[in-house]
Amino acid sequence: MLPFSYQKPANVDGAIALGRNDRREPTRANAQFIAGGTNMLDYMKLGVTRPAELIDLNGLEESELRSVTVSDRQIRLGALSRMAEVEDNKDIQQRAPVLTDSLRLAASRQIRNMASIGGNVLQRTRCEYFRETSWPCNRRNPGSGCAALEGFNRQHAVLGGSDACIATYHGDFAQALVALDAIVEVAGHGGKRRIAFADLHRLPADTPEIETNLQADDVITAITIPIEPWMTRSRYLKIRDRQSYAFALASVAVALDVADGRVRDVRIGLGGLATVPWRAREAEEALKGQTLNEEMATKAAASAFAGAKSRQHNAFKIALGQQTLVRALLETNDMRV
Ligand code: SF4
Numbered sequence: 001m002l003p004f005s006y007q008k009p010a011n012v013d014g015a016i017a018l019g020r021n022d023r024r025e026p027t028r029a030n031a032q033f034i035a036g037g038t039n040m041l042d043y044m045k046l047g048v049t050r051p052a053e054l055i056d057l058n059g060l061e062e063s064e065l066r067s068v069t070v071s072d073r074q075i076r077l078g079a080l081s082r083m084a085e086v087e088d089n090k091d092i093q094q095r096a097p098v099l100t101d102s103l104r105l106a107a108s109r110q111i112r113n114m115a116s117i118g119g120n121v122l123q124r125t126r127c128e129y130f131r132e133t134s135w136p137c138n139r140r141n142p143g144s145g146c147a148a149l150e151g152f153n154r155q156h157a158v159l160g161g162s163d164a165c166i167a168t169y170h171g172d173f174a175q176a177l178v179a180l181d182a183i184v185e186v187a188g189h190g191g192k193r194r195i196a197f198a199d200l201h202r203l204p205a206d207t208p209e210i211e212t213n214l215q216a217d218d219v220i221t222a223i224t225i226p227i228e229p230w231m232t233r234s235r236y237l238k239i240r241d242r243q244s245y246a247f248a249l250a251s252v253a254v255a256l257d258v259a260d261g262r263v264r265d266v267r268i269g270l271g272g273l274a275t276v277p278w279r280a281r282e283a284e285e286a287l288k289g290q291t292l293n294e295e296m297a298t299k300a301a302a303s304a305f306a307g308a309k310s311r312q313h314n315a316f317k318i319a320l321g322q323q324t325l326v327r328a329l330l331e332t333n334d335m336r337v
Contacts, residue, residue: 019217035116079118098234125167159274165208174277179269248272252328
């Protein structure tokens with residue numbers, strides 16, 4: 001591991017100032033914020049990430065960064081709250097079980113005890129060619145090429161890829177957040193602002209090394225989720241090679257509003273299949289106003305993958321993704337709420 005310096009600011013303004021100053025001085029470039037560290041330290045040990053300076057957010061004094069509040073209309077998660085705390089919150093489980101499900105099926109309990117909510121949504125891909133620094137990788141080393149395009153790409157994305165990068169976004173919680181129209185609260189040198197969760201991550205296009213729309217000194221302070229009463233009918237289905245501690249081959253977050261046998265509203269997030277947390281809006285539109293049965297779910301699933309593009313080893317993901325979506329829709333429809 002390369003040597004790095006370490007700072008622990010006392011409040012958000014201090015963190016922003018450190019982040020901004022560090023990036024203005026070439027000798028101290030490449031400073032990184034750290035909270036739970038479960039992703040960052042992993043990649044530092046592998047040599048994938050080489051920050052000259054770590055800015056530790058765990059000492060920030062603002063209590064709202066650690067609080068979790070639940071009302072009838074909104075859930076607000078402080079960015080430093082841990083995944084396990086949110087997972088254990090009974091009010092969240094009652095109002096939007098898709099959030100709880102997606103956390104329970106992520107990583108291990110030990111990791112969820114450490115990982116912060118803000119850090120979790122910023123986790124980086126597990127593409128094996130990204131993790132192993134001897135391979136060309138446009139995301140890690142811009143302009144070097146993409147070893148996955150002609151390599152072993154079984155785990156890679158069929159939605160949202162480009163000729164520069166087809167790395168999958170591997171998180172689970174983010175699929176529920178994108179489905180429920182979550183908002184990311186951010187503080188930066190220009191003040192506070194709110195970003196739609198769907199706009200947080202960037203498609204790789206020609207610049208896969210730029211993964212989010214955050215500025216270098218932006219600190220995520222909270223994630224808010226607007227809640228509707230019908231979101232009690234929601235769930236997260238994850239398909240993986242083994243039933244524990246594995247990333248999704250395909251996953252689906254669904255929230256469903258059904259009245260008089262017809263779909264009034266539906267939200268769908270797809271995981272393990274795309275380069276970013278993926279909202280399946282075509283499938284949502286196909287379902288609205290319809291009676292949800294297997295035939296209708298199959299049609300909607302086909303529309304969700306109409307633009308999918310497979311490579312040599314991942315074509316199975318298109319069929320798997322469709323089947324996972326059909327099953328998730330039908331099981332959510334059958335939930336007793
Ligand atoms: Fe790198 Fe993306 Fe290619 Fe993986 S898929 S090797 S992350 S450029």
